[in-house]
Each structure stands twice: as structure tokens, then as C-alpha cells.
Amino acid sequence: MQASALVRAGKVDQAEALLRSALADDPHSATLHGTLGKLLLKEHKYEDSTMELRQAAQEDPESPEYNLMAAAALIGWKRYIMAVDFLRALEPRFGNHPEFHYYLGLAYYYESNMNAAVTQLEEAVRLSPQLERPQFLLANCLLVSGQSARALNIFRSLVKDHPDNAFYWATLGAKVGHVDADGSSEESLNAVRHALALAPTDSYVQFTAATVFTQTGNYSSARPLLEQLEKVAPKRLDVHAVLVQVYARLGERELAQKETQIVDQLQKESAAQQSATPPGDPGSYPQQP
Numbered sequence: 001m002q003a004s005a006l007v008r009a010g011k012v013d014q015a016e017a018l019l020r021s022a023l024a025d026d027p028h029s030a031t032l033h034g035t036l037g038k039l040l041l042k043e044h045k046y047e048d049s050t051m052e053l054r055q056a057a058q059e060d061p062e063s064p065e066y067n068l069m070a071a072a073a074l075i076g077w078k079r080y081i082m083a084v085d086f087l088r089a090l091e092p093r094f095g096n097h098p099e100f101h102y103y104l105g106l107a108y109y110y111e112s113n114m115n116a117a118v119t120q121l122e123e124a125v126r127l128s129p130q131l132e133r134p135q136f137l138l139a140n141c142l143l144v145s146g147q148s149a150r151a152l153n154i155f156r157s158l159v160k161d162h163p164d165n166a167f168y169w170a171t172l173g174a175k176v177g178h179v180d181a182d183g184s185s186e187e188s189l190n191a192v193r194h195a196l197a198l199a200p201t202d203s204y205v206q207f208t209a210a211t212v213f214t215q216t217g218n219y220s221s222a223r224p225l226l227e228q229l230e231k232v233a234p235k236r237l238d239v240h241a242v243l244v245q246v247y248a249r250l251g252e253r254e255l256a257q258k259e260t261q262i263v264d265q266l267q268k269e270s271a272a273q274q275s276a277t278p279p280g281d282p283g284s285y286p287q288q289p
Helices: 001-008 013-027 030-042 046-059 064-076 080-094 098-110 114-127 131-142 147-162 166-176 185-198 203-215 219-232 237-249 253-276
Strands: none
Touching: 001 030, 001 166, 013 131, 013 237, 030 046, 046 064, 064 098, 064 185, 080 098, 080 166, 098 114, 098 131, 114 131, 131 147, 147 166, 147 185, 166 185, 185 203, 185 219, 203 219, 203 237, 219 237
16 A cells, blocks of 8 residues: 555655545545554554544454554543443453453553453463563553562563563563562662663663662662763653762762752753643553553
């Protein structure tokens, strides 16, 4: 399809315009609505994506792809209750799909209903043990629920099965040193160092490693990572907040005071921005664990 070629070429707006033009000529095409909905979903245009994907599902009600992606769009739009109700209505048709249980678990996760989320995610993993996202989210839910040992076993399994995935190594490092289980500071440090070796310029890996280094007293190792992040993203409050600790511990009093002032200013800006946000504004899609 020409729209796909445009997307690959980075001409997303042109692809969207082409699809909308095609829909004007064929308004009942499930394929066109679905393709447009998936494009909008990737562009984080969740409300419009929801409309297109639900229309695609209406035109082709037996399609698990259109129905489940419509649920994903609702979750991106932060309409979690609507997503749960929508998915529950789909359960007789698609309850045997692991993705159904993943998205339902994800909706419950964002509603802070951890017990329901765990039930759904466990079913997703049972139906398809090789799927990574349900395992990862299940581990996070188990941590919140106080089942630390089970959660850490999942994180360890993920790095064992995907040894080149820096994100999994960094996350293991972040979790293993701070839960009441059989983790340790040594395991946490080894994990983030492994992540850095795999992806030394990745911002998530850098910040996670810097945080672990700070928490374990390795301030000299944390400093260059945080200073690099500060250059790339000077408005990141969390980076400046950790730098305050690092500079203070390293005896850099003036630098610590400077960072404290930056933190205060960024907090004021954040508070002003929040007060200016209209009630009910869905904002940006929460990052999936």
C-alpha cells in the first residue's frame, strides 16, 4: 500500500492524508480504518486512533487485531474504565488470545487494581509463555503487591532469555537492590553495569545506572552519567535531584547549591504547568512497563 511506503519514508502526514482520502471514497473499509487507526496509534494520537480502530472493528467484528488495538488506543487515551468495559464485552470472542488478557491487565494496572491485573497477566503468560510484555508487567504488579521473590525471578528470567536487552538488565538492577527478597547491592550493580556495556548512551540505562550507583555510594561513577544526561535534557528534574546528592557527597558544595536552585525552579515550573492543565486532560500516554 502506498501509505506504508510513505510511513517508511517518514512522510507520516502524507500517509494519513492519503488514507483519509481513500476513506472518503470507501467509508466502510475495515482495512482502511484499521490502517489509519494503527498509524494514529503509533503517532500517539489516541483519541483519533480509538475512533478509527473501533470503526474498523465494527466493520469487521471478528477481527482480534482491530478490537484489541482499539483497547490499546483507549488505554493510551487514559480511558481505563472504558477499556475494561470494552474488553469485557469482547471476552466471549477473544478471551483465548493472550493479548486480550495483556491489555485487560494493563488497564487494571493503570487503575491500580493489582489483584485483577495479576490474574489477567498470569493468564496471558499461561497462554503464551514467550510473550515478554505480559511477563514484564506481571513482575511490576507482583512487586507492588508485595510478592518480591516472584517478581525478581521473572526479571532474572527475562535477562537470561534476552541477554542482549539492556532495558531488562537496567530494570533488574533498579529493582533487585530495593526489595525485601534475595536481591543484593552486588547483583544490582552487576546488572546496571551490564546494561551500560550493552547500551552506554541510552538515557534510561544511564539514569538507572546513575541512580543505583548513587544509592550504593558509587558517587564518582554516577557523576559523569548524570552530567551527560543534564546536557542532553537540561529540564529533567530527576537528574538534577540526584545530582544534588552526588555533588554533596563528593564535597562539591557550590555545584550542589547550584543544582538545588535548579531543582527549586523546575518544581515551580512543574507546579505552574499542572495548575494550568484543564481537568480531565488525558495528557501523554503513560509509558508501558
